[in-house]
Amino acid sequence: MQATTFAALGEPSRLQIVELLRTGPLSVGEISDALSIRQPQVSKHLRVLSGSGIVAVEPVARHRIYHLEPEVFEQINDWVDSFERLWEVRLDSLDTYLNSIRAKPTEDGSEADG
Amino acid sequence: MQATTFAALGEPSRLQIVELLRTGPLSVGEISDALSIRQPQVSKHLRVLSGSGIVAVEPVARHRIYHLEPEVFEQINDWVDSFERLWEVRLDSLDTYLNSIRAKPTEDGSEADG
DNA sequence: GTGATATATTCCCGTCAAGGAATATATAAC
DNA sequence: GTTATATATTCCTTGACGGGAATATATCAC
Numbered sequence: 001m002q003a004t005t006f007a008a009l010g011e012p013s014r015l016q017i018v019e020l021l022r023t024g025p026l027s028v029g030e031i032s033d034a035l036s037i038r039q040p041q042v043s044k045h046l047r048v049l050s051g052s053g054i055v056a057v058e059p060v061a062r063h064r065i066y067h068l069e070p071e072v073f074e075q076i077n078d079w080v081d082s083f084e085r086l087w088e089v090r091l092d093s094l095d096t097y098l099n100s101i102r103a104k105p106t107e108d109g110s111e112a113d114g
Numbered sequence: 115m116q117a118t119t120f121a122a123l124g125e126p127s128r129l130q131i132v133e134l135l136r137t138g139p140l141s142v143g144e145i146s147d148a149l150s151i152r153q154p155q156v157s158k159h160l161r162v163l164s165g166s167g168i169v170a171v172e173p174v175a176r177h178r179i180y181h182l183e184p185e186v187f188e189q190i191n192d193w194v195d196s197f198e199r200l201w202e203v204r205l206d207s208l209d210t211y212l213n214s215i216r217a218k219p220t221e222d223g224s225e226a227d228g
Numbered sequence: 229g230t231g232a233t234a235t236a237t238t239c240c241c242g243t244c245a246a247g248g249a250a251t252a253t254a255t256a257a258c
Numbered sequence: 259g260t261t262a263t264a265t266a267t268t269c270c271t272t273g274a275c276g277g278g279a280a281t282a283t284a285t286c287a288c
Binding site: 083 | 115117118119120121122123124125126128129133136182184187188190191194195196197198200201
Protein backbone atom coordinates (compact mmCIF):
# COMPACT_ATOMS: atom_id res chain seq x y z
CA MET A 1 0.00 0.00 0.00
CA GLN A 2 1.35 3.40 -1.00
CA ALA A 3 1.45 6.16 1.59
CA THR A 4 1.00 8.65 -1.23
CA THR A 5 -2.49 7.33 -1.88
CA PHE A 6 -3.54 8.12 1.66
CA ALA A 7 -1.69 11.42 1.53
CA ALA A 8 -3.69 12.39 -1.55
CA LEU A 9 -6.92 11.63 0.28
CA GLY A 10 -5.67 13.31 3.44
CA GLU A 11 -6.18 16.82 2.17
CA PRO A 12 -9.70 18.09 2.96
CA SER A 13 -10.38 19.70 -0.41
CA ARG A 14 -9.19 16.61 -2.24
CA LEU A 15 -11.32 14.34 -0.13
CA GLN A 16 -14.26 16.58 -0.93
CA ILE A 17 -13.50 16.30 -4.63
CA VAL A 18 -13.32 12.52 -4.44
CA GLU A 19 -16.60 12.33 -2.59
CA LEU A 20 -18.19 14.70 -5.07
CA LEU A 21 -17.02 12.56 -7.97
CA ARG A 22 -18.78 9.66 -6.34
CA THR A 23 -21.95 11.14 -7.80
CA GLY A 24 -20.50 10.81 -11.27
CA PRO A 25 -17.89 12.28 -13.61
CA LEU A 26 -17.56 16.05 -13.59
CA SER A 27 -15.61 18.73 -15.39
CA VAL A 28 -13.11 20.98 -13.64
CA GLY A 29 -15.53 23.89 -13.78
CA GLU A 30 -18.33 21.88 -12.28
CA ILE A 31 -16.12 20.76 -9.40
CA SER A 32 -14.90 24.30 -8.86
CA ASP A 33 -18.45 25.56 -8.81
CA ALA A 34 -19.87 22.82 -6.59
CA LEU A 35 -17.18 23.13 -3.93
CA SER A 36 -16.44 26.86 -4.23
CA ILE A 37 -12.77 26.17 -4.85
CA ARG A 38 -11.00 28.34 -7.40
CA GLN A 39 -10.31 26.66 -10.69
CA PRO A 40 -6.51 26.64 -10.46
CA GLN A 41 -6.70 24.94 -7.08
CA VAL A 42 -9.08 22.35 -8.43
CA SER A 43 -6.71 21.62 -11.29
CA LYS A 44 -3.83 21.26 -8.86
CA HIS A 45 -5.73 18.92 -6.61
CA LEU A 46 -6.87 16.86 -9.56
CA ARG A 47 -3.26 16.59 -10.63
CA VAL A 48 -2.34 15.08 -7.26
CA LEU A 49 -5.32 12.74 -7.32
CA SER A 50 -4.47 11.75 -10.85
CA GLY A 51 -0.87 11.10 -9.88
CA SER A 52 -2.07 8.65 -7.27
CA GLY A 53 -4.36 6.94 -9.73
CA ILE A 54 -7.44 8.00 -7.82
CA VAL A 55 -8.97 9.85 -10.73
CA ALA A 56 -8.55 9.85 -14.49
CA VAL A 57 -9.56 12.31 -17.13
CA GLU A 58 -11.49 12.11 -20.35
CA PRO A 59 -11.14 15.10 -22.67
CA VAL A 60 -14.38 16.22 -24.20
CA ALA A 61 -14.15 19.19 -26.51
CA ARG A 62 -12.85 22.05 -24.37
CA HIS A 63 -13.84 20.26 -21.20
CA ARG A 64 -11.90 17.70 -19.25
CA ILE A 65 -14.15 15.28 -17.45
CA TYR A 66 -12.68 13.66 -14.36
CA HIS A 67 -13.88 10.39 -12.92
CA LEU A 68 -12.83 8.05 -10.13
CA GLU A 69 -10.66 5.01 -10.84
CA PRO A 70 -12.04 1.88 -9.17
CA GLU A 71 -8.65 0.16 -8.91
CA VAL A 72 -7.31 2.29 -6.07
CA PHE A 73 -10.43 1.74 -4.05
CA GLU A 74 -10.01 -1.98 -4.43
CA GLN A 75 -6.43 -1.63 -3.24
CA ILE A 76 -7.58 0.21 -0.14
CA ASN A 77 -10.28 -2.36 0.35
CA ASP A 78 -7.77 -5.19 0.20
CA TRP A 79 -5.46 -3.36 2.56
CA VAL A 80 -8.16 -2.85 5.16
CA ASP A 81 -9.25 -6.44 4.75
CA SER A 82 -5.73 -7.59 5.57
CA PHE A 83 -6.24 -6.07 9.00
CA GLU A 84 -9.78 -7.13 9.66
CA ARG A 85 -9.00 -10.71 8.72
CA LEU A 86 -6.27 -10.83 11.34
CA TRP A 87 -8.53 -9.45 14.02
CA GLU A 88 -10.94 -12.26 13.56
CA VAL A 89 -8.07 -14.54 14.49
CA ARG A 90 -6.49 -12.35 17.10
CA LEU A 91 -9.46 -10.79 18.85
CA ASP A 92 -9.55 -13.24 21.70
CA SER A 93 -5.81 -13.30 22.14
CA LEU A 94 -5.84 -9.50 22.37
CA ASP A 95 -8.58 -9.78 24.94
CA THR A 96 -6.54 -12.31 26.81
CA TYR A 97 -3.60 -9.99 26.58
CA LEU A 98 -5.49 -6.98 27.90
CA ASN A 99 -6.94 -9.03 30.69
CA SER A 100 -3.55 -10.30 31.64
CA ILE A 101 -2.43 -6.70 31.98
CA ARG A 102 -5.36 -5.80 34.17
CA ALA A 103 -4.93 -8.90 36.21
CA LYS A 104 -2.14 -7.04 37.88
CA PRO A 105 -3.31 -5.22 41.02
CA THR A 106 -3.43 -1.62 39.88
CA GLU A 107 -4.01 0.13 43.21
CA ASP A 108 -6.52 2.55 41.77
CA GLY A 109 -9.05 0.48 39.93
CA SER A 110 -9.44 3.17 37.26
CA GLU A 111 -9.38 0.85 34.30
CA ALA A 112 -11.68 2.54 31.81
CA ASP A 113 -13.73 0.10 29.86
CA GLY A 114 -14.98 2.65 27.35
CA MET B 115 -14.98 10.35 6.58
CA GLN B 116 -12.26 12.45 8.19
CA ALA B 117 -9.43 13.69 6.00
CA THR B 118 -7.19 13.59 9.07
CA THR B 119 -7.47 9.82 9.18
CA PHE B 120 -6.04 9.53 5.70
CA ALA B 121 -3.49 12.22 6.47
CA ALA B 122 -2.28 10.19 9.42
CA LEU B 123 -1.84 7.15 7.18
CA GLY B 124 -0.31 9.25 4.43
CA GLU B 125 3.04 9.63 6.11
CA PRO B 126 5.38 6.76 5.13
CA SER B 127 6.76 6.13 8.61
CA ARG B 128 3.32 6.10 10.12
CA LEU B 129 2.02 3.71 7.51
CA GLN B 130 4.96 1.47 8.33
CA ILE B 131 4.09 1.59 12.00
CA VAL B 132 0.49 0.70 11.32
CA GLU B 133 1.49 -2.22 9.14
CA LEU B 134 3.96 -3.37 11.74
CA LEU B 135 1.28 -3.27 14.43
CA ARG B 136 -0.76 -5.57 12.25
CA THR B 137 1.46 -8.35 13.59
CA GLY B 138 0.34 -7.53 17.11
CA PRO B 139 0.72 -4.94 19.90
CA LEU B 140 4.21 -3.53 20.39
CA SER B 141 6.00 -1.14 22.70
CA VAL B 142 7.53 2.10 21.53
CA GLY B 143 11.00 0.65 21.81
CA GLU B 144 10.10 -2.39 19.78
CA ILE B 145 8.66 -0.23 17.02
CA SER B 146 11.68 2.03 17.11
CA ASP B 147 13.96 -0.96 16.85
CA ALA B 148 12.02 -2.81 14.16
CA LEU B 149 11.75 0.20 11.85
CA SER B 150 15.02 1.96 12.70
CA ILE B 151 13.20 5.14 13.60
CA ARG B 152 14.46 7.12 16.57
CA GLN B 153 12.36 6.82 19.66
CA PRO B 154 11.17 10.44 19.83
CA GLN B 155 9.96 10.23 16.26
CA VAL B 156 8.10 7.03 17.00
CA SER B 157 6.42 8.67 19.95
CA LYS B 158 5.42 11.62 17.81
CA HIS B 159 4.01 9.44 15.08
CA LEU B 160 2.12 7.37 17.60
CA ARG B 161 0.66 10.55 18.97
CA VAL B 162 -0.72 11.45 15.56
CA LEU B 163 -2.03 7.94 15.00
CA SER B 164 -3.58 7.98 18.44
CA GLY B 165 -5.19 11.35 17.73
CA SER B 166 -6.89 9.86 14.71
CA GLY B 167 -8.06 6.84 16.68
CA ILE B 168 -5.93 4.50 14.62
CA VAL B 169 -4.00 3.19 17.60
CA ALA B 170 -4.49 3.09 21.33
CA VAL B 171 -2.11 2.52 24.18
CA GLU B 172 -2.05 0.21 27.16
CA PRO B 173 0.47 1.07 29.85
CA VAL B 174 2.35 -1.92 31.18
CA ALA B 175 4.88 -1.14 33.87
CA ARG B 176 7.38 1.22 32.30
CA HIS B 177 6.32 0.19 28.81
CA ARG B 178 3.50 1.54 26.75
CA ILE B 179 2.06 -1.04 24.43
CA TYR B 180 0.38 0.30 21.31
CA HIS B 181 -2.20 -1.60 19.34
CA LEU B 182 -4.47 -0.90 16.38
CA GLU B 183 -8.06 0.17 16.89
CA PRO B 184 -10.45 -1.82 14.68
CA GLU B 185 -13.08 0.92 14.53
CA VAL B 186 -11.20 3.20 12.16
CA PHE B 187 -10.56 0.36 9.78
CA GLU B 188 -14.24 -0.37 9.69
CA GLN B 189 -14.90 3.28 8.92
CA ILE B 190 -12.48 3.15 6.01
CA ASN B 191 -14.04 -0.07 4.89
CA ASP B 192 -17.51 1.45 4.90
CA TRP B 193 -16.24 4.50 3.07
CA VAL B 194 -14.66 2.45 0.32
CA ASP B 195 -17.77 0.33 0.09
CA SER B 196 -19.87 3.43 -0.49
CA PHE B 197 -17.90 3.87 -3.73
CA GLU B 198 -17.77 0.30 -4.87
CA ARG B 199 -21.47 -0.14 -4.36
CA LEU B 200 -22.18 2.76 -6.67
CA TRP B 201 -19.92 1.40 -9.37
CA GLU B 202 -21.88 -1.77 -9.56
CA VAL B 203 -24.83 0.40 -10.45
CA ARG B 204 -23.07 2.95 -12.52
CA LEU B 205 -20.47 0.96 -14.42
CA ASP B 206 -22.54 0.55 -17.52
CA SER B 207 -23.90 4.07 -17.36
CA LEU B 208 -20.32 5.36 -17.29
CA ASP B 209 -19.64 3.30 -20.34
CA THR B 210 -22.78 4.64 -21.92
CA TYR B 211 -21.70 8.10 -20.96
CA LEU B 212 -18.26 7.77 -22.49
CA ASN B 213 -19.74 6.34 -25.62
CA SER B 214 -22.31 9.09 -25.79
CA ILE B 215 -19.50 11.62 -25.75
CA ARG B 216 -17.86 10.04 -28.71
CA ALA B 217 -21.13 9.43 -30.45
CA LYS B 218 -21.95 13.11 -30.66
CA PRO B 219 -21.41 14.51 -34.12
CA THR B 220 -18.90 17.18 -33.19
CA GLU B 221 -18.89 19.31 -36.29
CA ASP B 222 -15.22 18.68 -36.83
CA GLY B 223 -14.64 15.03 -36.11
CA SER B 224 -11.66 15.68 -33.81
CA GLU B 225 -12.68 13.37 -30.97
CA ALA B 226 -9.59 12.00 -29.34
CA ASP B 227 -9.76 8.26 -29.28
CA GLY B 228 -8.03 7.99 -25.94
C1' DG C 229 -5.92 34.83 -38.43
C1' DT C 230 -8.88 37.09 -33.67
C1' DG C 231 -11.64 36.45 -29.67
C1' DA C 232 -13.85 33.61 -26.09
C1' DT C 233 -14.07 29.72 -23.03
C1' DA C 234 -12.00 25.86 -20.29
C1' DT C 235 -8.23 24.17 -18.05
C1' DA C 236 -3.28 23.86 -16.71
C1' DT C 237 0.94 25.89 -15.10
C1' DT C 238 4.06 29.09 -12.90
C1' DC C 239 5.59 32.14 -9.28
C1' DC C 240 5.38 33.80 -4.75
C1' DC C 241 4.27 33.52 0.01
C1' DG C 242 2.80 31.75 4.48
C1' DT C 243 2.08 27.85 7.17
C1' DC C 244 2.60 23.38 8.80
C1' DA C 245 4.77 19.17 9.64
C1' DA C 246 8.80 16.02 9.98
C1' DG C 247 13.37 15.18 11.79
C1' DG C 248 17.31 16.00 15.14
C1' DA C 249 18.94 17.04 19.66
C1' DA C 250 18.15 17.85 24.17
C1' DT C 251 15.30 17.53 28.02
C1' DA C 252 11.29 16.24 30.85
C1' DT C 253 8.28 12.75 32.87
C1' DA C 254 7.10 8.20 34.63
C1' DT C 255 8.03 3.85 36.56
C1' DA C 256 10.88 0.43 38.78
C1' DA C 257 14.69 -1.04 41.78
C1' DC C 258 17.35 0.13 45.49
C1' DG D 259 15.71 9.90 48.57
C1' DT D 260 19.15 8.11 43.93
C1' DT D 261 19.78 5.62 39.73
C1' DA D 262 18.37 3.33 35.50
C1' DT D 263 15.10 2.41 31.93
C1' DA D 264 11.14 3.63 28.87
C1' DT D 265 8.65 7.05 26.80
C1' DA D 266 6.95 11.84 25.96
C1' DT D 267 7.72 16.64 25.08
C1' DT D 268 10.01 20.86 23.70
C1' DC D 269 12.79 23.74 20.71
C1' DC D 270 14.72 24.54 16.40
C1' DT D 271 15.43 24.20 11.53
C1' DT D 272 14.21 22.97 7.02
C1' DG D 273 11.53 21.35 3.30
C1' DA D 274 7.07 20.45 1.44
C1' DC D 275 2.44 21.91 0.51
C1' DG D 276 -1.73 24.73 -0.11
C1' DG D 277 -3.67 29.14 -1.61
C1' DG D 278 -3.73 33.46 -4.48
C1' DA D 279 -2.73 35.91 -8.66
C1' DA D 280 -1.20 36.00 -13.07
C1' DT D 281 -0.21 33.70 -17.16
C1' DA D 282 0.09 29.90 -20.54
C1' DT D 283 -2.12 26.35 -23.35
C1' DA D 284 -5.93 24.23 -25.81
C1' DT D 285 -10.19 24.16 -28.17
C1' DC D 286 -14.10 26.25 -30.27
C1' DA D 287 -16.53 30.06 -32.92
C1' DC D 288 -15.95 33.32 -36.23
